[in-house]
Amino acid sequence: MKDLRQFLPQHLSNIVWSYATSGESHPQLYRKFGDHIVGMKDLGLFKPQELSNIIWAFATAGESNPKLFSKFGNHIVAMRDLGAFLPQHFSNIVWSYATAGESHPQLYNKLTNHIVAMKDSSGFKPQELSNIIWAFATAGESHPLLFQKLADVAIARSNNFNSQGIANFLWAHAAVGIIDQHLFTIFAPAVKSVLGQFNSQNVANIAWAYAVANVNDPSLFNADFDDVCQARANDFGMEGYFQLHQWQLWQDELKPGINLPPALHKNCRQAFDLRLPQPSRLQDDVVSVLSSIGLRPEEEVLTASGYRLDALVEVNDMKVGIEVDGPSHFINRDATGSTLLKRRQVSTLDDICIVSVPYWDWNKLGKDRVKKQQYLRSKLGLV
Amino acid sequence: MRQCNTAEDLVQVAYDHLDTISPRGIAAFWSLLVKHVQNHRGGNSRAQLNEQLDAILCNTLENMKRYSHIDISTIAISLAKIMKQVESRGQRAATGSLHRNLHLLLVGVNSESKHYIFSQISMHAIPILYTFDARCLSNLINSFGHAEYVPKVEDGRSILDILALEVMSKLHHFNSQDLSNMLWSYAKLESSNSSLFTAVGDSIVDTNDLSESWPQALSNIAWAYATAG
Numbered sequence: 001m002k003d004l005r006q007f008l009p010q011h012l013s014n015i016v017w018s019y020a021t022s023g024e025s026h027p028q029l030y031r032k033f034g035d036h037i038v039g040m041k042d043l044g045l046f047k048p049q050e051l052s053n054i055i056w057a058f059a060t061a062g063e064s065n066p067k068l069f070s071k072f073g074n075h076i077v078a079m080r081d082l083g084a085f086l087p088q089h090f091s092n093i094v095w096s097y098a099t100a101g102e103s104h105p106q107l108y109n110k111l112t113n114h115i116v117a118m119k120d121s122s123g124f125k126p127q128e129l130s131n132i133i134w135a136f137a138t139a140g141e142s143h144p145l146l147f148q149k150l151a152d153v154a155i156a157r158s159n160n161f162n163s164q165g166i167a168n169f170l171w172a173h174a175a176v177g178i179i180d181q182h183l184f185t186i187f188a189p190a191v192k193s194v195l196g197q198f199n200s201q202n203v204a205n206i207a208w209a210y211a212v213a214n215v216n217d218p219s220l221f222n223a224d225f226d227d228v229c230q231a232r233a234n235d236f237g238m239e240g241y242f243q244l245h246q247w248q249l250w251q252d253e254l255k256p257g258i259n260l261p262p263a264l265h266k267n268c269r270q271a272f273d274l275r276l277p278q279p280s281r282l283q284d285d286v287v288s289v290l291s292s293i294g295l296r297p298e299e300e301v302l303t304a305s306g307y308r309l310d311a312l313v314e315v316n317d318m319k320v321g322i323e324v325d326g327p328s329h330f331i332n333r334d335a336t337g338s339t340l341l342k343r344r345q346v347s348t349l350d351d352i353c354i355v356s357v358p359y360w361d362w363n364k365l366g367k368d369r370v371k372k373q374q375y376l377r378s379k380l381g382l383v
Numbered sequence: 384m385r386q387c388n389t390a391e392d393l394v395q396v397a398y399d400h401l402d403t404i405s406p407r408g409i410a411a412f413w414s415l416l417v418k419h420v421q422n423h424r425g426g427n428s429r430a431q432l433n434e435q436l437d438a439i440l441c442n443t444l445e446n447m448k449r450y451s452h453i454d455i456s457t458i459a460i461s462l463a464k465i466m467k468q469v470e471s472r473g474q475r476a477a478t479g480s481l482h483r484n485l486h487l488l489l490v491g492v493n494s495e496s497k498h499y500i501f502s503q504i505s506m507h508a509i510p511i512l513y514t515f516d517a518r519c520l521s522n523l524i525n526s527f528g529h530a531e532y533v534p535k536v537e538d539g540r541s542i543l544d545i546l547a548l549e550v551m552s553k554l555h556h557f558n559s560q561d562l563s564n565m566l567w568s569y570a571k572l573e574s575s576n577s578s579l580f581t582a583v584g585d586s587i588v589d590t591n592d593l594s595e596s597w598p599q600a601l602s603n604i605a606w607a608y609a610t611a612g
Contacts, residue, residue: 003591011563018566019584022575026584033587 004036012037013050013057020057030063038067043075051076052089052096059096066102073097073104082114090115091128091135098135108136112143121153129154130165130172137172142331147178155186163194167202174209174337184215192220195228200235203228208243211250212337214344221251221258230261241271249305249345272306283310283324286357289372290322293382297322303350307342312352315380321352326359333360355379384411390419390481391432398435401442409443410454413461420468423481433484440488444500447507455511456519456526459504463529466490466497497532505534505542512549520550521561528568543569547579554586562587 007015012033019026033054037043043051055072058065076082076093090111097104115121115132124132129150136143154161154169161169170187173180191206198206207229210221229244236244244260245268251257259265277300290297290313297311301321311322323329329339335356343354357379365371377383387393397404397412404412443458450458469476469486476482490497508515508523515523524546527533533541550557550565557565562583569575 004587007559007563011559014563014567015583015587018570019580021570022573022580024575024577024580024584026580026588028588029584032590 009046009050013053016057017053020060025061027063030058030061030065034058034065034068038071043071048085048089052092055096056092059100064100069097069100069102069104073107077106077110087124087128091131094135095131098138103139105141108139108141108143112146116145116149121149124153126154126157126161126165130161130169133172134168137175140331142176142178142334144178147173148180151180151183155183158187158190161190163197163202166191166194167198167205170209171205174212176331177335177337177340179213181213181215184210184213188217188220195224198228200232200240203232204236204240204243207247211247212341216254226258226261229264233261233264238271241268244268245272245306246341246345249349253345253348269306273302275308277308280324280326282326282359282362286322286324286362287311289369289376293373293377303346303352305345305349307346309346315382319352320380321346321354323354323356325356330358384415390416390423391429393419394432394435394439397439401438406446406450406454410457412439413458417461417464420465420481420485432481436484436488444503447503450507452511452515452519455504455508456515456522459526460522462489462500463526467529497530501527501530501532502534505536509536509542509545515549517553517556517561520546520553521557521565524568525564528571531572533572533574541574543572543574544576547576551579551582554582
C-alpha cells in the first residue's frame with residue numbers, strides 16, 4: 001500500500017467497523033483514518049451506510065475525534081435530502097454522537113425534520129426506535145414531534161421490544177420530560193412480560209420513568225416487582241438507589257402504594273440523603289436578594305421526603321421552596337423529567353410549594369438589584 | 384459459458400462438457416452462476432436442473448485436489464455468494480425453482496451441505512496455502528464470512544487462525560480491498576485474531592499519509608513558483 005488514497009470509503013468503513021465489532025483496539029489506526037477523512041475535501045463519495053458505520057465504529061471503540069464527528073455532522077446537515085438513509089443509519093448515527101458525547105444540534109434538527117416528515121415509518125425496528133430516542137434524550141435534545149411520532153410507531157409494536165429497548169425507550173421519554181401517559185399505559189404489559197430479563201439498571205430506569213410519568217399499573221408494580229428489585233438489591237449502585245427512592249416516594253404519593261423490601265428501602269433513602277449540596281453563584285445571589293427583601297431563607301434544606309431545596313422561605317405562613325434552576329434542569333427551556341418529578345413530589349409529599357427561578361430569567365436582570373427584588377416579590381406573590 | 388443468457392443454459396453447457404471441463408472452467412461456471420442467481424426472477428426450472436447441478440457440484444468437489452489457489456478461492460467465494468442468495472429466499476421459493484434447488488444442494492437441512500462443502504474447500508486449500516496470493520487469501524477468507532461458517536481443521540484449530548498466519552507473512556501485498564474484505568469476515572464471524580488485527584493496523588499506520596489536500600497543495604506551490612517568475 002503506497003498511501004491512504006487507495007482506500008475507498010467502503011474500505012475505510014469496513015475496516016474500522018471490523019475493529020470495533022471485534023473489540024480489537026488500535027488507537028493509531030483510528031487516528032490515521034480519522035485524520036485522513038478529516039483532511040478530505042468533501043465526503044460526497046461516502047454512502048449513508050459508510051458514514052454511519054464509521055461514526056459508529058469510532059463511538060463504539062471509544063476513539064475520540066471531535067473533528068471527524070463535526071465533519072460528518074456538517075456533511076449530513078448540508079445534504080439536500082436524506083432519502084437514501086435507512087432507519088438503521090439514523091439510529092447508528094445519533095447513538096454514536098450521544099455515546100461519544102459529541103454535540104451537534106443541527107444534526108439532530110436535520111434528522112428530526114426528516115423523520116417527522118417521513119410518510120412511512122413502518123421500517124423502523126424496535127431497537128432503532130429505542131436507540132434514536134435514547135440518543136436524543138442522552139444528548140439533551142428534546143423534539144416533541146419526533147418523540148410523539150416514534151411513540152406512535154412504538155405503540156403499534158410494543159410486544160416486539162426487548163428488555164433493554166423498552167427500558168431505554170421509556171426512560172428517554174421520561175428524562176426529557178415528554179410525558180405521554182398513553183405510551184406508558186400501553187407499554188405496561190410489555191414491561192411486565194420482560195421484567196425478569198431486566199438488569200438492575202433497566203429496573204431502576206423503568207421504575208423511575210413510571211414515577212415521572214405518574215402512570216400506575218398495579219399489574220406491573222406489585223409484589224413481583226418487589227421480588228425483582230430484591231433479586232438485584234446489591235447491583236443498583238448510587239444512581240439506581242436514587243431512582244428507586246423516587247419510585248418509593250411515588251408509591252407514597254399514590255396512597256396506598258407498595259413498599260420496597262425494607263433493607264433496600266433503607267439503602268435507597270440513605271443514598272438519597274447523602275447527595276451533596278451543589279450550591280452555585282446563581283443560588284448565592286438569589287439567596288442574598290431574598291434576604292434583602294426581608295425574608296430569612298434557609299439554604300440547602302433537606303425535606304422529609306429526602307429532597308434538598310436550594311432555599312426555603314416562609315411567605316404568609318406558608319413554606320415556599322425556592323429552586324434556582326440552572327441549564328441542567330431544562331431542555332429548550334422545558335423542565336426535564338427529573339425537575340418535574342422533584343417539583344411534584346416536594347409539593348405532594350412535603351406540602352411545600354415550589355417556586356422556580358430559571359437561570360435565563362435571573363441572568364436577564366443583570367446586576368440590577370432592585371429589579372431582582374421586584375422579580376422575587378412578584379414570584380412569591382408579595383407585590 | 385459467457386454467452387449463456389440464463390442459469391439453465393449455463394448449467395446445461397457446463398453439464399454437457401463435464402468430462403472435459405478444466406478447473407478454470409469450473410471456477411468460471413460458479414462465478415457466472417452468481418450473477419444469474421442474483422438476476423433470476425423465479426419460476427419453475429426444468430426437471431433435469433437439479434440432477435445437473437448435483438453432478439457439477441460433485442465434479443467440483445471430487446477434482447478439487449487438482450485445482451490451483453485461484454480456482455479454489457474463486458469457487459469458494461462464488462459458492463458463498465450463491466449460498467447467501469438462496470439461504471433465506473431458497474427456503475421460501477417454490478419447489479422446483481432454481482433458488483429452491485440451489486438451497487437444497489448447497490445449503491441443505493440444518494446447513495449440512497454448506498458445512499460439508501466448506502470443509503472440503505478448507506481441506507484442499509490448507510496444503511497449498513503457501514501458493515495463495517493476497518487476493519486469493521482475501522477471497523477465501525471472505526467466502527467464510529459470506530457463508531457465515533468457519534470449518535474446523537483436523538487439529539481442532541479454526542481455519543481462520545491458520546489463514547491469519549499466512550496473511551501476516553504476505554501482508555505487504557494486500558491492497559485496501561483485500562484488507563477490507565478480510566477483516567470484515569473475521570468480525571462478521573466473531574473470530575477475531577488479535578495478532579492479525581494488530582499487524583494489519585500497524586501496516587496501515589505505516590502507509591504514507593497523503594490526504595487529498597496534498598495534490599492541491601503541491602499544485603498551489605507550483606503555481607506560486609510559476610507566477611513568481
